Amino acid sequence: MASTVLTPSDCSSPSHSNIITPRIRLPSVKPHKQFLIWASILLIFTVFFDTNIMAQSSFKQYLRSLRWTPLPVGVGLTLIAFQQYRHTRKREAARLGQLQPSDCLAEQWEVEAYKLLPLRYFSRAWGWMTNLELPEWSRRSVLGLYVKSFGCNMNEAEVEDLNKYTCLGDLFRRSLKAGVRPVDISAEVVSPADGKVLAFGTVDKGHLEQIKGVTYPLRRFFGPNCWTFGGPTLVEKDTDECYQNTCVTNPKNDLYQCIIYLAPGDYHRFHSSANWNVTFRRHFPGELLSVNPSIAAWINDLFVLNERACYMGHWKHGFFSMTAVGATNVGSIKVHCDEELITNQRKWRKEDFTDKHFDKSSAFSRGTEFGEFNLGSTIVLVFEAPKGTKVCVEPGQKVKVGQALFRIPETFVGKTSLERVSSGPQM
Template sequence: MVSYFVPRGRFLLKAGNIRKAIQEQQQQQPKHVQQNGNWPVLRHFRQLPSNAASNESTAAKPKPERIRQQTQLQLRRNVLSRWTGFLLRWAPMGLCVFGAIEWQLHKLRCGRDGTQRTASEFQSRVYCSLPLRIMSRCWGWLAACYMPNPLRPYIYGWYSSIFKVNIDEALYPDYNHYTSLAEFFTRPLKEGVRIIDANSPLVSPADGKVLHFGSASDSLIEQVKGVNYSIEDFLGPLQTVEQSNEPLSYAEALKRKRDGSTELYQCVIYLAPGDYHRFHSPAAWEPTVRRHFSGELLSVSPKVASWLPGLFCLNERVLYMGKWKHGFFSYTAVGATNVGSVEIYMDAELKTNRWTGFNVGAHPPSTYEYDELLLNVKQPDQPGQKFSKGDLIGQFNMGSTIVLLFEAPKNFKFDIVAGQKISVGESLGHIADRN
């Protein structure tokens, strides 16, 4: 037999009177509880004494001081969130507007002074403050990652079509041969694809585009037309104390022949991403010292080179100075954005693109901060390092720039024009007949 009694306090209540008991319980509850319309749970029928309920409501009621503190804290949070949202929303636009105004003012100043429109000191510092070294290291790591075999034809084919890579000249024209992008960038060429001009005293060290060439007899020389850089900041101090103490200009002190028959010249060749990334010796010469300048990794594209003065003096570079048959000779590989490293095959100790920490916007106080290594130290069992014309020197892991600075007779004439495409082994110039 099923019981029709349910417990209610100390009494038994008939099941038919349950609705009446629920209504009485609802009448004893506070008004805000009644307005919610929540149906009471049957297992909570036991009623609390009136004094106990009043004590519980009093204990649950927060104190006025606590309410005031919570209100102030919530107000602060609301103000902070509103200002944070305002800054995140409008600060980028404000920076862009400020940059555009500064750009236009600098443009007006250049037009008023009649000078070429190049980067101001402020624009240069902003550009150098970008995390380009971090980006370059990430790109170097990504380029060295293993490329799955099915993706190689698509990735390398897309890269070749975008940057106009002539894969038929490569020693291995099959895309599946290259296990990573870095290996594809530094691909070797077939034997005989590049012919070294035997009649020219100076040939192109790399495939690329001629940015600038000409005389380097002044303290400031051109990196592109109309944009200069300091030859002293680029090469660093003179090698010997005797050279430093001589009452001559820096360019004149570099010369090995002081009879007035020679002059300093320069040639700048830019390697695009689709070019052959290995570089060779342009002449028969002998390096005597290596200097590694750990600078910035700014882009060295022709547009940036024509916009940022002293670009080659700011960037990381590996400089070899020595001599050839006509006197002083220097060979410089300039680093750039996304160049994972500059590799010199004869110099195993050289490490470029090293991690230098989060020194955003920090610049070395002088371009004379470099690591120096003396080469060709006289040892009985080890001959000095010498290069012949066309010898392989090293490679870039992405496009960059080669700068030649050399001493030659005054009748040396260039065989190139600015902006032309040139390949390894093609003549850069010749020595004209004085007659």
């Protein structure tokens, strides 16, 4: 910007007494318009980057070798929104048979760009905000807005009056009235939480199903097996299928899995799914990416990347495990039998994890409260059961705590004669 500077001698001169210094002014642009301009530039660059430059494998390798730096939140969210739009179109094309499901997954550079967002710091800030005490006069309006936005059923809550909740975090972690979540005694494995079933069934060749058409390896999700016999388990070959065999103690059994996604409006405490004993815990301080079903269908190995607390033990049929997976704004995971667990730490090392062996195994029965999330997230069940175990749910079905997930044939403890005949999905 250029400007004219007048000295005192110039100002005293008659020839300059009536001269006004001209100033160049740039047109003012409102902040939201500036954001739209930069977002448009970023989108144009992304399209060019994806269609032209990223086609060169050597340039891809060069980019992966660079040291990444954090992106501004607004730029990163714009990039995610654009990539999610492209992903939605690809999923629709795959549904019509125009693309293969594998073509809908995010590329490695897209995942790395997503991981650049300061989601861990954002989650810590969100946790701090949700624990701020609200003035009593504002609780009904602030908390009521959240209840209406996410469809929380306060009629089931032990405390229905919103004025009794001092902060938003108390509402997240609300307890329920006694008896509103009866446990189905006809099923040996029941739902640990309120949520939506994303995947279920047997583990296939050492791979778990993240969502329909997207899988991830069991050995990367659990890490080295050092809990089965109290030490590292030796396998004949370092393969996913051999790793699966280390989790099965009885050759007559299969390894089963079930994934339940907790939405923000759901009940945020989780309970024990079966009668079992916890003997071991492994904590992975990973990323805090979103576990929304749309993101789970876009990012491969999502649950392997995210922070998680895996609890292993045994039940009467063999191996049993329940894993609480963290997500964006869900950095806080609390487990009642494990006070040493600290999640969402400021600093952590990639591919690092901590183990804990329980001196005395903690026994849990079906429906017993196990822990809580600060906001909705995901529970992953992996357990050993006899072959032919019946699944009692369907894909995308909403389930409640204590609802039947799996029934084992020829185990009729607590069943009525009608339930023995009809063992189909519980709707």
